[in-house]
Amino acid sequence: MILHTTKTLRAFAICCFGLSALHAQDKPFTLRAGMGNKTDRALLVRYSLSAGQNKDSLYAKNGVMTFSGQVNNERQKAQLITYDATNNMMANVIFYLEPGNIIITKDTIGNGYTLSGTPLNRDLNSYNQVFNSLIGAHMPGQEPGxxxxxxxxxxxxxxxxxxxxxxxxxxxxxxxxxxxxxxxxxxxxxxxxxxxxxxxxxxxxxxxxxxxxxxxATVGNPAPAFRLPDTNGKMVSLSDFKGKYVLVDFWATWCGPCMAEMPNLKTAYEKFHDKNFEIIGVSLDRPDSKALWLKVISRDQLTWPQVSDLKWWNSKAALLYNISSVPANFLIGPDGTIIASNLRGEALQQQLSKIL
Amino acid sequence: MKKNWIVLLGLFPMTLMAQGKKFTLSGNTTQAENCGVLFNYIGPDNQVKKDTGFVKNGHFTFSGTAFDERIMAQVIVFAQPRDYSLLFYLEPGNIQLDIMGDKVKDQRAGTPLNKELQEFVKMENAALDTLNANRKPTAALTIYHPDAQPTILHVIRKYMEKHPHSVIGIDQMVNVARVYKNPPALLAVYNLMDNAAQKSKQGIQVKTIIDGMPSPDSSGK
Known part of the structure; x- marks a missing residue:
């Protein structure tokens, strides 16, 4: 019933066609997916760092769905989320979206899929075979989990x-x-x-x-060095702040808890900035979010230095600090050693009161 | 999956809550690093609303405007080889979801109703584990199984004793009343609800379902 709302799916498709402007390096792909006779439609979700997210609707004809489009030169995966209206069931398959003729076939035995037609998908199919054979196999002496x-x-x-x-x-x-x-x-x-x-x-x-x-990236170790552009594109290095107590704050405009934490940061900044304390905001925003990043900094009056390479979770600083969730922060001493991490709410002010 | 849809359909919008306030939804999952994610709910106009996003490094986000009415929503993470879903309240604030592929580790947090729902689910899981303790794993009952409904009703009673003004109990009773045809048992718990809960849309819905059930002595025997 829920996925009977074809209007919404069609709206997705219209939006997607609007978004998929051709780039000079784009190359064509075709997708042919035989998902079984009971599957009558599917949503194709694809994402690349440079092009963002696209969503397309596919409809089965004689049990087969076909789709064609352009793909940029980033290596990227896509996902076909299928819907079987007869049984009100969904399934999905992940594959590489790459130039050429991509073929997905539902296995006659089990619920798996065979990928073929293009180099990466042939490799992924081999990987899936190893995965399926080993993941289901019993390993002596190991408990499940x-x-x-x-x-x-x-x-x-x-x-x-x-x-x-x-x-x-x-x-x-x-x-x-x-x-x-x-x-x-x-x-x-x-x-x-x-x-x-x-x-x-x-x-x-x-x-x-x-x-x-x-x-x-742990307390007691030297803080990993990084160099990222600020809001004006000027490169800023962590080492520029040597001799100060620095809070490296990882955040993003899309992160609700990060934004909820901002008043605490502002209070700490106002109270301790004159006492040799600095904050560097490192945003994990996406490539298409620069305007939003700048807007939020201005709107919320985040007056401390802000940097970002706009690479989402792939930001170099995020990798070097092993960031797996945001908000996250590291307090670094004047000698460049990590003093504390993930100081939220009152904890930040309490820590700063002790040392400043 | 199919059963989750049924639960979602049973929980229609209800009392007034927040006028045009924003929500953000931050989700974490250990079941996938990169894949699609579906966010859906039934809006106040009884239309299904949905949006898709992308799980990146195990994280996903959605944002929007919450409704004046209490609404339940669902996210489905399309991991492989299977998907994972979680029900939660769509309410203003920063909603935080952890989808871990384990009913004990799955978490809803960040907003008042979701904290309450999480506490209820914790009690429900414990009760269900006790119920299933002597069953074979293959025959274990889920919260949707008819034989589990008396236990779920008991959990609602226990929860209401601790939180007499919470709306969680009445919302959960809507699901139980659809499956568990035992008017005295249902009424006993319904009567524990405060006046506001009984007069709410869900309260009226539950009472209507109970009133529509044949009474125990009307079998003609």
Whole structure:
């Protein structure tokens, strides 16, 4: 019943066509998805850092959905969320959106899908096969649970990386694994299996930064150095503030709890700024949110230095500080050592009162 | 999934709350790093509203204007190989959801009604675990199973004893009354509700359902 609202789906489609302006480097793709006879429509959700989110509606004809469009040169995934009106059930499949003819076929046995037609999707299909075989297998001596699942997942990536050291699928899988699993040694053991080309790619560097953050961004360690553009595009470095007590505050305009925390920051700033205290706001806003970022800074009178590379969770500073949720902050001493982290509400003022 | 839809459909908008106040929804999930997410609810006009977003590094956000009426909403995280959903109140403020793929770890927080709902769900989970203690895992009852409804009603009673003015009890009773056809048991809990709850849209809805049930002595035997 809920997904019977085709008007909304059509509205999505209209919006999407409006958004999908062609870029010079865009290349064509076609998608052919045989999702089974009971699936009558689907929503195609795709996201890339530079192009943002697009949503498209697909309708089945004789059990097959087809769609074509343009894709930019970022490596990106998309997701087909299917709806079976007969049984009021939804399912989904994630695949790479890349130039060429992408083919998705529902397996005749089980609920899986086969991906084919383009290089990355062929690789992803191989990865999924390793995943399905290992994730369901019994590992002696291990209790069921999330940790076991995650250990097996790393094992899947390891096996796949050994077979396909040059495949971006292994790199992306490891990048995703590293988001929730803070074991740098384990991650590095798989990372080192990847080709030099992959390790030096932007995603490869991202994983390296994230591993570095896991090891260093803790109280008592030197604060990781970063250099990011401020609201005027001028580069600002953490080292510019050496000799001061600095609160590096990670936030974003889309983060409600971050905005709720701002009055506390303002109070602390007003009270302690003249006592050798500074705040650097590091925004994890998206590439398409610069105007909003500037507007919120002005509207809420956030008068301390604000920097951002507008790379969302992939911000270099966020990776170096191992940020997995916002708001998050680090209080750094005049010598550049991390004194405390995640000081919220009264805790920030109490800490500053002790040291200033 | 299908059953979740049914629950959502049962919880229609209700009392006056907040005029045009903003909400932000911050979600975390450990079940996916990057995937699609659907946010949906039934608006005051009884139309289904939905929006899709993207989970990035296990996080997703939505924002908008809350309604004057109490409304329940749902998010579905399209992880693989299965999806995960969570019901919560759409109310003004910063709503925080943790979708962990584990009923004990799933959390609603940040706003008054969601904190209350979380406490209720915690009690409900504990009661259901006790009920299922002697069952095979494959035969475990869910909160939607008809045989679980007396236990859920008991949880509502316990919750109301602790929070006599909370709206959570009456909202949950709407679901129970649809499945559990035991007027005396339902009335016993309904009568514990305060006047405001009984006169609310849900209260009237529950009473109407109970009144429409055949009474125990009307079987003709």
């Amino acid at each position: 999330q940790i076991v699942m995650e250990d097996r997942r790393l094992e899947v990536i390891r096996r796949f990386a050994k077979q396909h050291p040059g495949s971006a699928v292994a790199l992306d899988a490891l990048d995703e694994y590293a988001v929730h699993n803070k074991k740098p040694a384990s991650i590095d053991s798989v990372y080192s299996l990847l080709s030099a080309k992959l390790r030096s790619s932007s995603t490869g560097q991202q994983i390296a930064d994230r591993m570095k953050g896991m090891q260093t």
